[in-house]
Amino acid sequence: MKKSLDRREKVLDLLYQNQDRYLSGEELSNKLGVSRTSIWKYINYLREAGYQIESSSKIGYRLITPADNLLPEEIKRNLNTEIIGQEIIYYKEIESTNDAAKKLAQSGLQEGAVVIAEEQKRGKGRLGREFCSPLGGIWLSCILRPDIKPTLATRATYIASLAIVKTIRKLSAVDAKIKWPNDILVGNKKVSGILTEMGAELDKVDYLIVGMGINLNFPLDTFDESLHNKVTTIYHETGKKISRVKFVQALLEEIEMVYKKLYDFKDILKEWKAYSYTLGKVVKIDNKKEEIVGEAVDIAEDGALLVKVDDKVRKFYSGEVSLYHQSFNSGN
Amino acid sequence: MKKSLDRREKVLDLLYQNQDRYLSGEELSNKLGVSRTSIWKYINYLREAGYQIESSSKIGYRLITPADNLLPEEIKRNLNTEIIGQEIIYYKEIESTNDAAKKLAQSGLQEGAVVIAEEQKRGKGRLGREFCSPLGGIWLSCILRPDIKPTLATRATYIASLAIVKTIRKLSAVDAKIKWPNDILVGNKKVSGILTEMGAELDKVDYLIVGMGINLNFPLDTFDESLHNKVTTIYHETGKKISRVKFVQALLEEIEMVYKKLYDFKDILKEWKAYSYTLGKVVKIDNKKEEIVGEAVDIAEDGALLVKVDDKVRKFYSGEVSLYHQSFNSGN
Numbered sequence: 001m002k003k004s005l006d007r008r009e010k011v012l013d014l015l016y017q018n019q020d021r022y023l024s025g026e027e028l029s030n031k032l033g034v035s036r037t038s039i040w041k042y043i044n045y046l047r048e049a050g051y052q053i054e055s056s057s058k059i060g061y062r063l064i065t066p067a068d069n070l071l072p073e074e075i076k077r078n079l080n081t082e083i084i085g086q087e088i089i090y091y092k093e094i095e096s097t098n099d100a101a102k103k104l105a106q107s108g109l110q111e112g113a114v115v116i117a118e119e120q121k122r123g124k125g126r127l128g129r130e131f132c133s134p135l136g137g138i139w140l141s142c143i144l145r146p147d148i149k150p151t152l153a154t155r156a157t158y159i160a161s162l163a164i165v166k167t168i169r170k171l172s173a174v175d176a177k178i179k180w181p182n183d184i185l186v187g188n189k190k191v192s193g194i195l196t197e198m199g200a201e202l203d204k205v206d207y208l209i210v211g212m213g214i215n216l217n218f219p220l221d222t223f224d225e226s227l228h229n230k231v232t233t234i235y236h237e238t239g240k241k242i243s244r245v246k247f248v249q250a251l252l253e254e255i256e257m258v259y260k261k262l263y264d265f266k267d268i269l270k271e272w273k274a275y276s277y278t279l280g281k282v283v284k285i286d287n288k289k290e291e292i293v294g295e296a297v298d299i300a301e302d303g304a305l306l307v308k309v310d311d312k313v314r315k316f317y318s319g320e321v322s323l324y325h326q327s328f329n330s331g332n
Numbered sequence: 333m334k335k336s337l338d339r340r341e342k343v344l345d346l347l348y349q350n351q352d353r354y355l356s357g358e359e360l361s362n363k364l365g366v367s368r369t370s371i372w373k374y375i376n377y378l379r380e381a382g383y384q385i386e387s388s389s390k391i392g393y394r395l396i397t398p399a400d401n402l403l404p405e406e407i408k409r410n411l412n413t414e415i416i417g418q419e420i421i422y423y424k425e426i427e428s429t430n431d432a433a434k435k436l437a438q439s440g441l442q443e444g445a446v447v448i449a450e451e452q453k454r455g456k457g458r459l460g461r462e463f464c465s466p467l468g469g470i471w472l473s474c475i476l477r478p479d480i481k482p483t484l485a486t487r488a489t490y491i492a493s494l495a496i497v498k499t500i501r502k503l504s505a506v507d508a509k510i511k512w513p514n515d516i517l518v519g520n521k522k523v524s525g526i527l528t529e530m531g532a533e534l535d536k537v538d539y540l541i542v543g544m545g546i547n548l549n550f551p552l553d554t555f556d557e558s559l560h561n562k563v564t565t566i567y568h569e570t571g572k573k574i575s576r577v578k579f580v581q582a583l584l585e586e587i588e589m590v591y592k593k594l595y596d597f598k599d600i601l602k603e604w605k606a607y608s609y610t611l612g613k614v615v616k617i618d619n620k621k622e623e624i625v626g627e628a629v630d631i632a633e634d635g636a637l638l639v640k641v642d643d644k645v646r647k648f649y650s651g652e653v654s655l656y657h658q659s660f661n662s663g664n
Contacts, residue, residue: 106434150485153534195533199530201530202529202650317535
């Protein structure tokens with residue numbers, strides 16, 4: 001399904017396909033129609049990126065160990081999507097993938113493009129909160145350009161949360177659940193958060209930036225101890241590291257599958273509810289004006305949380321509530 | 333109320349205050365604490381911008397005729413605002429002031445900042461339509477950062493339309509009216525349009541860009557003849573040119589006054605209705621699915637147009653309708 005492989009991707013492909021033998025610089029250069037100097041430069045780039053590549057001036061190159069970093073050419077190898085991730089912009093380190101994606105979206109970058117970074121220096125949560133994003137996690141932002149009104153933009157958060165929870169369950173087998181509106185929990189601790197931002201006219205979304213952060217392959221003590229009852233990482237929960245490249249590939253594929261149902265939001269909601277942590281629980285809503293305790297009973301078609309308070313069902317939108325589950329304390 | 337005047341503004345101020353005599357380079361340089369070369373450079377800049385300034389190496393400089401362009405230092409002279417227009421970014425020519433303002437807003441430019449251009453090369457109307465923006469008009473975009481939800485962003489269009497209609501009436505005495513949602517008419521022809529765009533989280537507006545275009549000082553035949561029954565210019569209607577600097581100053585002051593009532597939207601709506609072209613008229617709503625004819629009876633508190641159709645009042649949001657007045661044909 002891939003649209004095109006550029007030369008860098010082809011070099012990597014050839015190295016992967018020929019791990020049992022040496023590929024000479026000449027062979028690579030002939031196959032790809034580029035100079036041997038170009039090949040040599042790219043090999044060095046891969047080494048810097050953490051790949052172990054044996055080489056000998058006489059016999060050529062051989063890939064020993066792939067690096068588990070998130071190079072676009074690595075993610076796009078065998079990526080089975082049509083839109084999401086067909087363009088990937090990679091940073092070793094960045095302030096915020098959402099901010100970078102916003103700028104790129106404004107400059108016209110197409111739907112499906114993904115900004116990914118090994119590390120965010122100023123990762124953002126909702127309402128300007130900090131979001132800790134160390135090495136070993138997945139920090140990416142996806143540009144979507146659906147033809148919808150701004151009032152429907154909330155669907156993007158549903159799409160992302162569903163895609164993340166499914167990917168985590170598929171690759172790590174932990175019992176991940178979605179805490180409305182935008183967190184993924186394992187047990188009752190946060191492993192992932194979503195920040196959706198948009199650029200829009202009053203009548204029409206120009207772009208959505210769906211930022212996703214997943215605490216994947218790093219130990220719990222990366223976080224301050226004061227947070228250990230609120231957050232966790234997949235690695236901490238399972239003791240196993242997951243290939244980050246495979247995780248990102250699976251995630252992008254899930255996003256695409258769910259995104260295709262954007263206009264059948266009922267379908268998305270139905271699946272979403274199966275993974276909900278929030279529904280059926282007693283929740284506390286603090287909407288600045290008042291504090292309300294009630295049972296979260298359902299999600300409305302417009303994405304609002306329906307809470308039964310004194311036998312009356314009330315609607316709450318993400319912006320109005322900070323949501324506390326009775327069983328434990330956790331920020332949202 | 334002005335917060336600060338930079339040196340360039342001070343030079344212009346001194347020239348204005350001393351139009352009856354020559355100001356020597358030395359005097360200017362002493363008063364402002366800058367070199368005579370700096371003074372000389374700025375005088376040249378003003379001349380290039382269209383100011384007629386007499387000079388003599390012996391006796392100094394004297395302002396003969398101010399230029400009617402929109403230099404920030406000219407607009408900010410005697411501008412009576414606290415927020416709107418305290419920072420002005422000026423372009424002789426630009427693709428789109430809204431696009432420039434968006435980029436600046438994203439880089440953190442503060443509330444009230446204004447991007448203004450003598451001419452837009454790719455002015456934008458709603459939903460990507462073209463917006464003709466030749467020399468002699470007013471083309472500006474204002475950055476607002478209210479603490480509101482995206483659903484309330486529509487208020488910005490009400491604020492801008494009210495400010496524009498009041499400014500036109502004040503300075504030209506034509507009977508301008510507001511055609512819902514975002515045009516200003518004289519007679520039944522468009523003299524001004526508004527394009528509001530936003531950057532937002534799902535719960536909170538980050539910035540609003542309120543783009544305004546006003547056909548002020550240029551003749552009607554700037555437009556293609558096919559449009560002459562749909563558009564007009566203040567100059568065509570009155571035969572008089574208005575100082576563009578004064579127009580912008582008055583406009584920014586009106587915007588600020590109306591913007592201060594953002595949280596009392598009822599007040600804004602009340603005034604807005606007094607200038608409405610649409611209310612009380614039979615309108616045709618075309619919302620892709622169906623064509624509805626009814627009487628526009630009121631504006632709802634959320635900014636929707638209320639239309640009485642077969643004795644039932646229905647709500648229409650700007651995105652859903654193209655609106656046709658029975659008396660004439662006009663795009664919106």
